[in-house]
Amino acid sequence: xxxxxxLTVNGEAVSARIxxxxxxxxxxxxxxxLTGSHAGCEHGVxxxxxxxxxxxxxxxxxxxxVQAEGAEVWTVEGLTETGAIAxxxxxxxxxxxxxxxxxxxxxxxxxxxxxxANPHPTREEIREGISGxxxxxxxxxxxxxxxxxxxxx
Amino acid sequence: xxxxxxxxxxNSYIGRSVPRPNAKRLVAGRGQYVDDLRLPxxxxxxxLRSPHAHARILSIDSAAAKSAPGVVxxxxxxxxxxxxxxxxxxLHHLKGLKSAPQHALAVDRACWQGEPxxxxxxRSRAEAEDAVGLVEVAWEELPATVDMExxxxxxxxxxxxxxxxxxxxxxEHVGGEPEACFADADxxxxxxxxxxxxxxxxCLEGRAILxxxxxxxxxxxxxxxxxxxxxxxxxFAKHLGLREGDVRVVCRDVGGSYGIKVHVYPDxxxxxxxxxxxxxxxxxxxxxxxxxxxxxxxxxxxxTARAAVTRDGVITAMEIDDLTGIGPYSVYPRTSxxxxxxxxxxxxxxxxxxxxxxxxxxxxxxxxPTCQYRAVGHPIATTVTEGLxxxxxxxxxxxxxxxxxxNLLADDVYPFRNLAGLAFEGLSHHxxxxxxxxxxxxxxxxxxxxxxxxxxxxxxxxxxxxxxxxNPSPFMYGIGGxxxxxxxxxxxxxxPDGSVSVASGxxxxxxxxxxxxxxxxxxxxxxxxxxxxxxxxxTETTPYGGGTWAxxxxxxxxxxxxxxxxxxxxxxxxxxxxxxQAAPESLDVRGGVVVDRATGAERxxxxxxxxxxxxxxxxxxxxxxxxxxxxxHYTPKDYPFAFTNGAQASYLEVDVETGFVKLLKHWCVxxxxxxxxxxxxxxxxxxxVVQGLGGALLEHCVYSPEGQLLTGSLADYxxxxxxxxxxxxxxxxxxxxxxxxxxxxxxxxxxTAGAPAAVQNAINDALRxxxxxxxxxxxxxxxxxxALGKI
Numbered sequence: 001x002x003x004x005x006x007l008t009v010n011g012e013a014v015s016a017r018i019x020x021x022x023x024x025x026x027x028x029x030x031x032x033x034l035t036g037s038h039a040g041c042e043h044g045v046x047x048x049x050x051x052x053x054x055x056x057x058x059x060x061x062x063x064x065x066v067q068a069e070g071a072e073v074w075t076v077e078g079l080t081e082t083g084a085i086a087x088x089x090x091x092x093x094x095x096x097x098x099x100x101x102x103x104x105x106x107x108x109x110x111x112x113x114x115x116x117a118n119p120h121p122t123r124e125e126i127r128e129g130i131s132g133x134x135x136x137x138x139x140x141x142x143x144x145x146x147x148x149x150x151x152x153x
Numbered sequence: 154x155x156x157x158x159x160x161x162x163x164n165s166y167i168g169r170s171v172p173r174p175n176a177k178r179l180v181a182g183r184g185q186y187v188d189d190l191r192l193p194x195x196x197x198x199x200x201l202r203s204p205h206a207h208a209r210i211l212s213i214d215s216a217a218a219k220s221a222p223g224v225v226x227x228x229x230x231x232x233x234x235x236x237x238x239x240x241x242x243x244l245h246h247l248k249g250l251k252s253a254p255q256h257a258l259a260v261d262r263a264c265w266q267g268e269p270x271x272x273x274x275x276r277s278r279a280e281a282e283d284a285v286g287l288v289e290v291a292w293e294e295l296p297a298t299v300d301m302e303x304x305x306x307x308x309x310x311x312x313x314x315x316x317x318x319x320x321x322x323x324x325e326h327v328g329g330e331p332e333a334c335f336a337d338a339d340x341x342x343x344x345x346x347x348x349x350x351x352x353x354x355x356c357l358e359g360r361a362i363l364x365x366x367x368x369x370x371x372x373x374x375x376x377x378x379x380x381x382x383x384x385x386x387x388x389f390a391k392h393l394g395l396r397e398g399d400v401r402v403v404c405r406d407v408g409g410s411y412g413i414k415v416h417v418y419p420d421x422x423x424x425x426x427x428x429x430x431x432x433x434x435x436x437x438x439x440x441x442x443x444x445x446x447x448x449x450x451x452x453x454x455x456x457t458a459r460a461a462v463t464r465d466g467v468i469t470a471m472e473i474d475d476l477t478g479i480g481p482y483s484v485y486p487r488t489s490x491x492x493x494x495x496x497x498x499x500x501x502x503x504x505x506x507x508x509x510x511x512x513x514x515x516x517x518x519x520x521x522p523t524c525q526y527r528a529v530g531h532p533i534a535t536t537v538t539e540g541l542x543x544x545x546x547x548x549x550x551x552x553x554x555x556x557x558x559x560n561l562l563a564d565d566v567y568p569f570r571n572l573a574g575l576a577f578e579g580l581s582h583h584x585x586x587x588x589x590x591x592x593x594x595x596x597x598x599x600x601x602x603x604x605x606x607x608x609x610x611x612x613x614x615x616x617x618x619x620x621x622x623x624n625p626s627p628f629m630y631g632i633g634g635x636x637x638x639x640x641x642x643x644x645x646x647x648x649p650d651g652s653v654s655v656a657s658g659x660x661x662x663x664x665x666x667x668x669x670x671x672x673x674x675x676x677x678x679x680x681x682x683x684x685x686x687x688x689x690x691x692t693e694t695t696p697y698g699g700g701t702w703a704x705x706x707x708x709x710x711x712x713x714x715x716x717x718x719x720x721x722x723x724x725x726x727x728x729x730x731x732x733x734q735a736a737p738e739s740l741d742v743r744g745g746v747v748v749d750r751a752t753g754a755e756r757x758x759x760x761x762x763x764x765x766x767x768x769x770x771x772x773x774x775x776x777x778x779x780x781x782x783x784x785x786h787y788t789p790k791d792y793p794f795a796f797t798n799g800a801q802a803s804y805l806e807v808d809v810e811t812g813f814v815k816l817l818k819h820w821c822v823x824x825x826x827x828x829x830x831x832x833x834x835x836x837x838x839x840x841x842v843v844q845g846l847g848g849a850l851l852e853h854c855v856y857s858p859e860g861q862l863l864t865g866s867l868a869d870y871x872x873x874x875x876x877x878x879x880x881x882x883x884x885x886x887x888x889x890x891x892x893x894x895x896x897x898x899x900x901x902x903x904x905t906a907g908a909p910a911a912v913q914n915a916i917n918d919a920l921r922x923x924x925x926x927x928x929x930x931x932x933x934x935x936x937x938x939x940a941l942g943k944i
Contacts, residue, residue: 021279035189036182038408040357041441045867048357076182089180093172096832099663099840101179102186102357102408123880131876134867136357136409137663139843139904140875142836 007068009034010078016065024068025049025060028075036076036105040134047133050106051075057113076105085112088150097146099137107133111147120151163743163753166672166682167895170832173668174687175406175661184406187361187378188438195363195434196225198427199281200420201271201288202443203263206297206519206860207312207481210261210270210290217287218273223280226431227288228272228423230260237426238392240417242483244633250322250490250515252483253313257392257423262295264312264481265519266861267446269420274427274435297519297860301453301478304516312481312517321483322490322515326497328572331508334461334470343544344459348929349533349909351453351478352852354526354844355872358408359439360448362421364428374401375425378408380415380660381700386692387636388417388486389425404690407662411527411844413448414662415702417485420447445865450854451492451526453478458500458537461508462545468560470508471501471541475533477515480522486635489523490515495530495622498573500538502620503582503798504560509572519860529703531621531906532845539617539910540928543917553616553914554590557800561586561618575620578791580798581824581886582618588884589616589800589822598804606922612817613919615803617910623704623825623899624795624890626788640788641705642696643714645674645721647781649767651745651759653678655717656688658698659710664901665833666706670714672829673895677718678725679742680759696784704899707829708795712893713787720783728766729757731777787893795890795898799823801842801907803915809923809941812934814850814916816879823903826889827896834900835883841904842881847873849909853931 006015009032016031023042028034028051040048042061049060052074079085085108091097098104107130114121114129121129126144135143178184215227239254259270271288275281296310303309304319311319335342356378363376373395379385382402390397407414424437439447454477461470475496479489493513501509546556561582562569569577589595595614602612630637641658648654655674661667667687675682688694696713699705722742729747730737733756741750747757765772766779773779789795802820807813821838828834851871855863864870889896909930916937917926925940938944 019279029189034182035186036184038186038358039188039440040359041867043441043866043868046357046441080181089177092180093176096173096176096665096836098176098179099665099836100356100358100407100409101176101184101663102406104180105182108180127875127878131874134357134872134874136355136411136844136872137840138836139839139841139873139881140878141839141881144875144880 003066005066005069007071007073009073010075018065020064020066022065023061024063024065027065028060034075034077038102038105040102047110048103048106050109050133052109057109076108087153088112091146091150095142095146095149097138097142103133103135107135107143115151123148162676164679165676167676167827167829170830171668171672171682173665174671175667186358186406186408187363187376190363190376192363192365192434195436196274196276197278197281198272198274198424198435198437199278199285200269201285201290203259203266203268203270205263205292205294206266206299207295208263209293209295210259210263211293212291213271214289215271218284221284221287223276224273224284225276226274228427230256230258230270233258233423233426234260236393236430237422240392240485242485242488244488244630244635246633247322247488247490247494250483250488251316252321253316255419255482255485257419257426265521267443267521269423272423272427274431299518299520299856299858299860301476301516301518304478304518312519319517321479321517322493323513324494324497325512326573327510329506329508331470331472331510334508337461340461340463340469341548342459342461343541343548345540345544345928347456347458347537347540349452349454349536350848350930351450351854352848353448353450353854354411354413356409356411356413359441359444360414360418360421361438362424363434363436364425365434366428366432368432372399373425373429374403376403376405378414379404380410380662380702382660382690382692383658383697384637384700392422393426393429401693404660410662412525412702416449416487416524418447442866445870446521446862449484449524449526450521451523452533452848453523454496454533456533456537458541460541460545462549464549466549466551466556466559468504468506468542468545470506473500473511473537475513477513478518478520479515480520481517482522484522484524486637487525487630491525492530496534498575499530499534499620502534502571502575503562503618505562506572520856527841527844528902528905531619531902532848532909535617535619535907535910536913540913543914554595557586557616557618575796576792577796578890579888580796581888582798584886585798585800585822585824586618588886589802589820592822592882592884593802593820610806611809611919612804612806613915615911615913615915615918616800617907617914618800619798619907621704621797621903621906622794623797624708624789625703625705626790626793628793629703638697638699640786641698641710641713642784642786643710643717644696644782644784645678645714645717647721647725647759647763649763651763652684652686653680654686654688655714656695657710657714658696659706660690660701662701664701664706664837665830666701668833669707669711669829673711673714674718677715678722680745684745696786704901707897708899709787711829711897712895713785715895716785716787717783720785724780724783725762727778729762731774732762732765733757789892791892795892797823797825797898797903799903799907801911803911805912805915805919807916807919807937812937814932816846816877819879819881821881821904821907822884822886823900824886824888825900826887826898828885828887829897837900838883838904839881841902842908843873843878845905845908846878846912848930849912850931
């Protein structure tokens, strides 16, 4: 069985006929070639697939693509092209707040979500704000520094 | 003017925190991890894995799977064995190490829960998984050997009867006079039994391979999430019946590795074989659940240990008895005996002992195979050694910092060979400890700790000195017969536009390898670092090399790049000398321009030199060499390994009612020789520390008595999260190795090597007033409450 779905992804109208079991992150990666969002655990723990759906941070592996009918979805590709997360991206590069880079798109979404709600967080609030996103490389210290730096910018 | 050293050259980037050239791409979501790649006619494989720890395969009915939607092929172990030969994970220099042939898909029998048994290839991964559910395997469950403590006991089932017993490897080493030290009536003997919890790397990008066998060419191209492409080239060729030259391994972006992606995995071998069978591209990307049971595990050790210390604080001897369970096979080709062997080599390493005795016993069991994970053996050896040092200090009433000052090898004793037989070229234990204690305000922290104790707040300070093995020579694997290169090459080329490319055999998994190579090359040639392009991770386009593991990228790959860059600069200067009618030695290259060496006056931009050489060679003297490309290789020759050292400290608080540990701060001072990029080195240390903290406090592969992994998802297997990790202060002492011009030693594993020991000692410091101690990792609330007698 397949269902029709129509949504807006990174500002572009998208329509597709897909299996209802397909997760949003797989739809973005496999159907739309938006491979910047990563599936790290596929059970909602690691945060690598974090996306913005209708203005809220969502786990792309816990939402079915058909649930995004009519939704406005933003991925790292679109957030990059609009410049929405440029300050965070610059800070991540300058501070080496990424190593392998696999968690980074999701981490940037989490950081942007945090700064939207709390533009000047303390280190503790930053650590809390990104605690749903695993990073296995950095040990988090540099990520906290980079978000602090972006918040000051 | 004498030749300036690599560090002192004008425009040198060595010692500068230059951002990584590949980081901008990754923050924009433009990485190219294996699962991001697609090829025409590509199909996907999913594996039926053994649900049992040990079971005979009586029959396999795949009829329903074969006719399921999208299915292209279903392959069993017997069919796979006709295409992919089995392997045995032994090395000759690990005397007596034995293992059984391991197949890409289990034949007749599965030996751990998660072993791949049947491969289903379909047009999509989802369809392949659907069809896996339709494969019917008739199993006969066999008794499982799970507990390593009883693996050698009479009556325990022998996993591979043809091997005679479950003993994979055993080694004992005695140095000096341990018996006399322990018999000394004036010495105190302390002892403990330590456990390090079996855990795993959990690379956020699961293992992945896209294998593309082209029958028209007879060539296999494997896009592989891996650390060692040339090693895998050899392995694929050998076991798939191809010539090495007909195999190309490409490693683009790798989403974390930490040693997990440097081993031969049956499912990855099966994927390459399936591509050969089908003549089309086959992709395998491990999902998290299958990764937890099929990625290598590590550090499943029990160590009983004792130390002798004189009343005035001289630690005279250590004795170590290590037992480790490695799963049913020694992992190919690095073997699963190396970790235990490292424990024997590394215990007591920072200290000047009079007697040392160590033994490791490596046994088979029906659990996921274990092998080398970041800092191989170091965190175990450091936990044991530093645990004993703190016990010795407590036994004689000495401050933990003072007993280390009295026993650490003096900074002027080198070169030095210790009782384990390790050769140290130059270490700096005292300088590191002194810097650490100053950085953390040791005396101030002690006062704070003591003041809070009076208020019922239990804080602890833990110290740990350590050594780290880096820059391995052929003594690591080559002498054991493994085709794993200890040598790496770099090819540096000047293009007509004055830009420089460098291709290297070492690889990038996020450490900053490519930044390091760009910095060294830019400085050596004399160009802006932004004009250097780096290629790694491709057996077809890079010089042969080992890849990145054992903290070898900077020390070995970096030295090759330095030498190649220097050679290219000399070639440029010879050509420029002819063009400018100047002696080459009177010129230099700085900022992309040939300059007068003495005055710095600009003489000739490299793009003009490039234009002439490439397009107007007719204007140059006929016999002038025109090579603008240089390749150099480097392998360590003077020492088997370049040891580094350092010291770490942990400050934490134990909630004695709940058993929870709150990490307050962590410090690390380490000496990796020449620091090429301070920011990247510091982040290697910090990331390594947190992986060590994960093993010390959270991460644990817990098995049922039947051999079922109980912590097989990230909901059950706990990883460090940002909220519970501390800020980590890092500093350096620099003792460059004299073996190379660069002087760099490795830094990738130092953080992991020392962190668990520092945490263990800090927890036990916090618990000391209550008379409790813990030595079994992970130090969970339940274990701490048990030690406190509360549960």
